[in-house]
Amino acid sequence: MDQLTRLMPDEMVSVREVFNLDSDLKVAAFREADEHVPEVDPAYRFNHDVTLAILAAFTRNRRMLLQGLHGTGKSTHIEQVAARLNWPCVRVNLDGHINRLDLVGRDTVVLKDGKQITEFQEGIVPWAIQRPVALILDEYDAGRPDVMFVIQRLLERDGKMTLLDQNRVLDLHPGFRLFATANTVGLGNLNGMYHGVQRLNHAQIDRWNIVAALNHPPAEDEIGIVLARVPELDDAAGRKLVASMVAVAKLTRDGFRVGDLSTLMSPRTVITWAENIGIFGDAGKAFQLSFVNKCDEAEQPLIAEYFQRCFDRELEAPRTSVYLPAEPHPAAAFAVAAG
Amino acid sequence: MASLAEQTEQAETERAEASSRQLAAASLRRRKQTLELCAAAMRALSGQGRLHFRGPALYRESAPVPMPAPHLHPGTDSTDLDAFRGAADGMALRLQHSDAALHGSLCPVTPARMLVFEMLEQFRTESLVDAAMPGVRANLNRRFQQWSREFEASILADTDLGIILFTVAQVCRARITAEPMSPDFEARIESTRAELAPHLGTHLAALRRERFSQPGFARHALSIAETIAAISEVLEAREARPSRSGGRAPQFQLLFDQDSNDDAVPTAGYGGSDALDSGEGGYRRFTTAYDREFQATDLVRAELLCGYRQQLDDHIARQGINVPRLGRALGAVLSTAIHDGWDGDALEGRLDGSRLARLVTASGDRRVFRTERTEPRSDATVTFLVDCSGSMKEHSAAVAALVDVYARALELAGARCEVLGFTTAAWNGGRAGKDWIRAGRPPNPGRLNEVRQLVFKDADTPWRRARPAIAGLMKKDLFREGADGEAVDWACARLSGSSGNGGRGSNGSERRILLVVSDGSPMDGATALANDGHYLEQHLRDVVAAHEAAGTTEIFGLGVGLDLSPYYRRNISLDLSRGSSAAVVGQVLAMLAGRR
Numbered sequence: 001m002d003q004l005t006r007l008m009p010d011e012m013v014s015v016r017e018v019f020n021l022d023s024d025l026k027v028a029a030f031r032e033a034d035e036h037v038p039e040v041d042p043a044y045r046f047n048h049d050v051t052l053a054i055l056a057a058f059t060r061n062r063r064m065l066l067q068g069l070h071g072t073g074k075s076t077h078i079e080q081v082a083a084r085l086n087w088p089c090v091r092v093n094l095d096g097h098i099n100r101l102d103l104v105g106r107d108t109v110v111l112k113d114g115k116q117i118t119e120f121q122e123g124i125v126p127w128a129i130q131r132p133v134a135l136i137l138d139e140y141d142a143g144r145p146d147v148m149f150v151i152q153r154l155l156e157r158d159g160k161m162t163l164l165d166q167n168r169v170l171d172l173h174p175g176f177r178l179f180a181t182a183n184t185v186g187l188g189n190l191n192g193m194y195h196g197v198q199r200l201n202h203a204q205i206d207r208w209n210i211v212a213a214l215n216h217p218p219a220e221d222e223i224g225i226v227l228a229r230v231p232e233l234d235d236a237a238g239r240k241l242v243a244s245m246v247a248v249a250k251l252t253r254d255g256f257r258v259g260d261l262s263t264l265m266s267p268r269t270v271i272t273w274a275e276n277i278g279i280f281g282d283a284g285k286a287f288q289l290s291f292v293n294k295c296d297e298a299e300q301p302l303i304a305e306y307f308q309r310c311f312d313r314e315l316e317a318p319r320t321s322v323y324l325p326a327e328p329h330p331a332a333a334f335a336v337a338a339g
Numbered sequence: 340m341a342s343l344a345e346q347t348e349q350a351e352t353e354r355a356e357a358s359s360r361q362l363a364a365a366s367l368r369r370r371k372q373t374l375e376l377c378a379a380a381m382r383a384l385s386g387q388g389r390l391h392f393r394g395p396a397l398y399r400e401s402a403p404v405p406m407p408a409p410h411l412h413p414g415t416d417s418t419d420l421d422a423f424r425g426a427a428d429g430m431a432l433r434l435q436h437s438d439a440a441l442h443g444s445l446c447p448v449t450p451a452r453m454l455v456f457e458m459l460e461q462f463r464t465e466s467l468v469d470a471a472m473p474g475v476r477a478n479l480n481r482r483f484q485q486w487s488r489e490f491e492a493s494i495l496a497d498t499d500l501g502i503i504l505f506t507v508a509q510v511c512r513a514r515i516t517a518e519p520m521s522p523d524f525e526a527r528i529e530s531t532r533a534e535l536a537p538h539l540g541t542h543l544a545a546l547r548r549e550r551f552s553q554p555g556f557a558r559h560a561l562s563i564a565e566t567i568a569a570i571s572e573v574l575e576a577r578e579a580r581p582s583r584s585g586g587r588a589p590q591f592q593l594l595f596d597q598d599s600n601d602d603a604v605p606t607a608g609y610g611g612s613d614a615l616d617s618g619e620g621g622y623r624r625f626t627t628a629y630d631r632e633f634q635a636t637d638l639v640r641a642e643l644l645c646g647y648r649q650q651l652d653d654h655i656a657r658q659g660i661n662v663p664r665l666g667r668a669l670g671a672v673l674s675t676a677i678h679d680g681w682d683g684d685a686l687e688g689r690l691d692g693s694r695l696a697r698l699v700t701a702s703g704d705r706r707v708f709r710t711e712r713t714e715p716r717s718d719a720t721v722t723f724l725v726d727c728s729g730s731m732k733e734h735s736a737a738v739a740a741l742v743d744v745y746a747r748a749l750e751l752a753g754a755r756c757e758v759l760g761f762t763t764a765a766w767n768g769g770r771a772g773k774d775w776i777r778a779g780r781p782p783n784p785g786r787l788n789e790v791r792q793l794v795f796k797d798a799d800t801p802w803r804r805a806r807p808a809i810a811g812l813m814k815k816d817l818f819r820e821g822a823d824g825e826a827v828d829w830a831c832a833r834l835s836g837s838s839g840n841g842g843r844g845s846n847g848s849e850r851r852i853l854l855v856v857s858d859g860s861p862m863d864g865a866t867a868l869a870n871d872g873h874y875l876e877q878h879l880r881d882v883v884a885a886h887e888a889a890g891t892t893e894i895f896g897l898g899v900g901l902d903l904s905p906y907y908r909r910n911i912s913l914d915l916s917r918g919s920s921a922a923v924v925g926q927v928l929a930m931l932a933g934r935r
Contacts, residue, residue, distance in 0.1 A: 099687065144687070219471070240471075243470065243471035244471050244472070244473070246471065247469060247471035247472050251380075251383040251384065252383075254382070254383040254384070254386045255379065255382065255383035257386070257388070258382045258388030258389075259388060260379045260383065298929070301376055302376060302379045302380070305376050305377075305379070305380040305424075306380065306383065307474075308424070308474045308478075309380060309384065309428070309472050309474040309478070310471060310472045310474055310475075311473070311474055313474075
């Protein structure tokens with residue numbers, strides 16, 4: 001229980017220095033890191049608005065929901081802020097199979113001194129709320145309704161948590177912070193891209209103090225992110241290449257928005273593509289293997305068009321398409337004669 | 340022997356005709372595919388949805404989007420992807436970077452000024468292409484070079500005015516986009532350029548500088564347009580008609596407006612109808628006294644139907660179409676998930692009372708819940724509306740086969756299917772036409788013919804019972820003329836069951852789909868003569884647009900060797916010259932499965 005002795009953050013750091021953002025804010029941080037503090041990624045690039053929102057959530061104890069399309073780095077963003085504040089941080093993935101007992105804890109049979117006894121084992125939630133820990137609930141909108149109501153009490157800043165099986169009431173630690181990330185804002189799977197997400201109870205959404213959106217970064221930022229991840233491309237030719245890759249990604253996102261595509265390139269895919277260029281030595285080949293093959297066959301000719309626009313060469317691929325009819329059936333030749 | 344030679348010759352001719360029809364259909368399909376790809380790329384580039392091509396003209400939903408710059412209109416006979424790419428990219432940039440309202444307010448009205456101003460504005464937007472998209476830049480350049488070569492090869496380039504316009508286009512584009520001018524043209528325009536230089540110099544320099552600001556740019560562009568127009572007026576006054584030199588391309592269009600596009604490929608005709616616009620109360624029927632609705636079995640003798648059915652079955656068997664597979668595919672396309680019963684023994688879900696005892700008898704077993712089961716079920720009605728006009732005669736067997744295969748597959752998929760047809764009872768107006776003549780030929784009488792609506796299979800008759808009636812589609816003497824708009828209205832009304840319970844319609848279906856099989860524009864000789872040539876076309880377009888806007892019915896056009904895009908937003912063209920092959924069936928399926 002040594003963490004319980006570290007009650008609260010013990011120093012103030014300048015946002016300008018630590019996060020390289022244009023702001024005079026000072027935020028609370030811990031002087032020393034412990035085992036739960038994530039690793040600092042020096043290449044990480046912070047989004048200005050979202051970073052300020054996350055810092056507000058840390059410093060002013062606000063509950064924060066971060067929404068955005070897949071692969072935009074929502075959880076990583078919170079983690080990297082926590083890493084620089086030395087704030088311990090735990091991530092829980094709320095997939096459809098996590099149930100209430102997993103979060104709260106349950107009675108289990110254990111051996112103690114050679115005898116079988118039942119003992120209550122705390123779940124992640126009681127553990128986290130008694131410590132100065134930032135709990136990140138990933139895939140918040142995929143969580144099942146019964147799980148949501150466990151969380152509901154935690155969302156109130158001065159809420160207490162009752163363990164019914166134990167007749168215990170737990171106070172929230174003042175250093176406890178709660179974050180969630182989601183692909184949708186609780187409206188459900190509207191565009192068919194996120195199967196398994198739930199429509200959220202509005203009483204839930206209402207209790208989040210800050211709701212921020214992290215979507216695809218502007219092109220210059222995205223180029224920076226990719227170059228930071230794949231530094232071997234960081235020369236004049238490489239920059240040009242990455243700019244074109246990001247332009248393709250943007251076209252897929254616009255194509256998705258207007259309804260031509262059912263898949264879009266996330267920044268994560270762009271990074272994978274850049275890494276695969278190192279392996280296969282050719283942008284077209286790597287594109288085929290990192291993104292095109294994930295798409296519906298009927299949409300591949302269109303993606304090849306996007307590629308042509310940004311690279312001024314054709315994407316060499318088997319361009320099978322539903323628009324082109326298959327070879328006529330051999331028996332079809334008889335039809336004319338008979339008709 | 341002579342007859343044998345004659346026969347061989349005839350067979351040869353028929354084969355040649357069939358293969359040329361096939362080639363034309365294939366090239367039409369390739370062209371449509373190219374245009375569709377370009378439109379999709381354009382939607383992504385400009386970030387604006389709902390853009391599509393009708394023929395080669397750009398539309399947003401059902402409103403035309405004017406693209407007057409001359410180099411954005413590649414020749415209609417080219418199926419070359421490059422030409423369309425450049426044009427589509429140019430249009431996308433124009434949509435993205437140019438404010439249409441502002442442009443409209445600035446644009447001059449006389450043709451010469453307008454031409455120059457439109458061209459310069461287009462060059463401005465083309466210069467704003469994203470540096471990360473070298474492909475777009477290359478496409479634009481290729482298209483412009485191609486246009487320049489066509490211009491140079493045309494007789495226009497031999498006139499003084501033509502060469503001035505050509506020079507302005509070359510010099511300004513090179514200046515604005517900072518792309519080097521093609522050396523082939525440099526020599527040709529050298530002297531004209533030197534003459535023009537003192538008039539344009541200052542503005543020319545400002546163009547590139549101001550290219551990020553539309554109003555700033557327009558100031559200089561307007562001055563240039565004014566200068567060119569003044570020169571051209573002087574020239575016109577002084578010069579006689581341009582001399583025609585042999586071997587030059589005779590036609591070269593400079594100013595484009597959407598309606599005047601000559602189109603060499605078979606695109607269904609379209610144009611406005613003055614009679615329909617000016618007539619009070621919109622579309623009219625002169626008399627409906629002779630209009631009849633028939634069951635196909637009433638019109639064709641049972642023995643004849645039996646014979647047709649035999650032919651149809653043979654035809655379908657030869658094509659080797661896998662109907663059960665088509666049924667499964669249609670099931671996947673048309674289904675929606677519905678709740679159907681419960682799955683027990685689950686670890687989560689709703690509490691299942693009948694399993695509660697398990698908690699006591701088997702401790703640790705928590706499988707006491709049940710979850711709702713969802714099953715896909717097709718909840719759709721699909722209507723085939725077959726155009727039974729004279730020109731469809733030669734395709735009647737293929738259409739009957741296509742419709743029959745789909746009727747059976749839809750039934751397997753659990754959807755409802757109707758097969759309808761429309762034609763007229765007589766040629767040239769029939770009794771309605773005679774009545775009109777007797778009434779003293781009043782102007783704008785509206786539709787003049789005896790409309791016949793044919794029901795081959797209604798939604799409640801199972802395919803097995805409707806088999807002979809569907810074969811009635813093969814009776815060629817039913818095929819006369821047709822008024823498509825009224826037929827579409829009729830089919831939509833049947834689909835929504837407006838005669839029945841109202842609300843969601845008597846058939847209560849979730850999806851209502853209408854497939855119109857047609858090979859041409861609506862054609863009725865008497866109506867066209869008494870009103871004007873586009874009367875029925877315009878009505879068809881209005882009807883389809885109204886139903887699409889209402890959103891209750893999805894309407895698809897299946898063109899038989901014809902591009903139906905002027906009428907139907909969702910359309911494909913089919914090649915039925917070899918009958919209804921598996922490829923044709925697959926094309927229709929792909930269209931139904933299409934997301935847009």
